[in-house]
Amino acid sequence: MSDNRRDFLKKGALLSLSGLASALIGKDKINNIEEITNKIDRMPAFTLPKLPYAYEALEPYIDKQTMEVHYTKHHAAYVNKLNETESTNIDYMSSDEVKCTHIDKYWSAVIRNNLGGHYNHSLFWTLLKPNAKGETNLPVGTLNEAIKKNFNSFDDFKKQFSEASTKIFGSGWCWLILKSDGKLKIVTTANQDNPLMKLDGERGKPVLALDIWEHAYYLKYQNKRADYISNWWNIVNWQKADELFSTK
Ligand code: MN
Numbered sequence: 263m264s265d266n267r268r269d270f271l272k273k274g275a276l277l278s279l280s281g282l283a284s285a286l287i288g289k290d291k292i293n294n295i296e297e298i299t300n301k302i303d304r305m306p307a308f309t310l311p312k313l314p315y316a317y318e319a320l321e322p323y324i325d326k327q328t329m330e331v332h333y334t335k336h337h338a339a340y341v342n343k344l345n346e347t348e349s350t351n352i353d354y355m356s357s358d359e360v361k362c363t364h365i366d367k368y369w370s371a372v373i374r375n376n377l378g379g380h381y382n383h384s385l386f387w388t389l390l391k392p393n394a395k396g397e398t399n400l401p402v403g404t405l406n407e408a409i410k411k412n413f414n415s416f417d418d419f420k421k422q423f424s425e426a427s428t429k430i431f432g433s434g435w436c437w438l439i440l441k442s443d444g445k446l447k448i449v450t451t452a453n454q455d456n457p458l459m460k461l462d463g464e465r466g467k468p469v470l471a472l473d474i475w476e477h478a479y480y481l482k483y484q485n486k487r488a489d490y491i492s493n494w495w496n497i498v499n500w501q502k503a504d505e506l507f508s509t510k
Contacts, residue, residue, distance in 0.1 A: 319392040323493040340379030362458040378454030391499040403504035412446040433475040439466030
């Protein structure tokens with residue numbers, strides 16, 4: 263269940279309770295109840311999801327400081343900006359994935375950038391996993407089979423994905439997407455756009471995501487983006503990627 267849906271249900275439950283409470287307690291307490299419901303109304307629509315591991319968990323591939331700044335400053339800023347931005351066109355009840363898919367309905371640069379930033383990072387965190395011992399990390403499940411089928415071999419796929427990531431000019435993301443025809447494709451997007459959005463590029467469901475903004479690697483890798491990318495393969499959460507690929 264999405265956070266928004268949960269918030270809605272919570273609000274509904276509390277409003278019903280407050281109705282019952284006013285009948286039981288009497289009208290003199292109604293101000294307190296109104297105060298509570300007003301507080302609920304001011305709850306933010308977008309929330310920063312909890313990181314599924316500690317800041318230092320991805321070392322030595324991504325350092326603690328980068329993770330902390332990336333999550334508490336960059337991702338948090340996208341969430342805060344979204345909550346500050348009023349839009350009567352956003353369906354707050356829908357998932358962030360659906361919101362991205364319908365970005366053309368509530369078009370504005372600020373929503374496009376910050377909704378993309380929030381969705382992309384929320385997904386990115388779940389597609390990483392600790393691997394402190396540096397164990398071999400390879401695709402699993404039906405995604406593994408599909409990668410071999412679409413790209414000949416995992417090594418060929420890895421080479422193509424790394425090249426596409428390295429070539430991004432400026433800030434952006436590299437993705438592996440599942441297209442509506444069932445094929446896998448490597449695509450890149452600029453800034454905080456993603457392949458769910460109705461934009462010029464090829465669209466599809468994200469299966470892998472790699473953040474190529476300098477803020478994702480500069481503290482540790484400086485200008486050596488290729489090293490960041492080659493190290494990232496050690497901490498890809500293939501289980502999660504297979505789940506994204508397999509879930510309709
Ligand atoms: Mn980022």
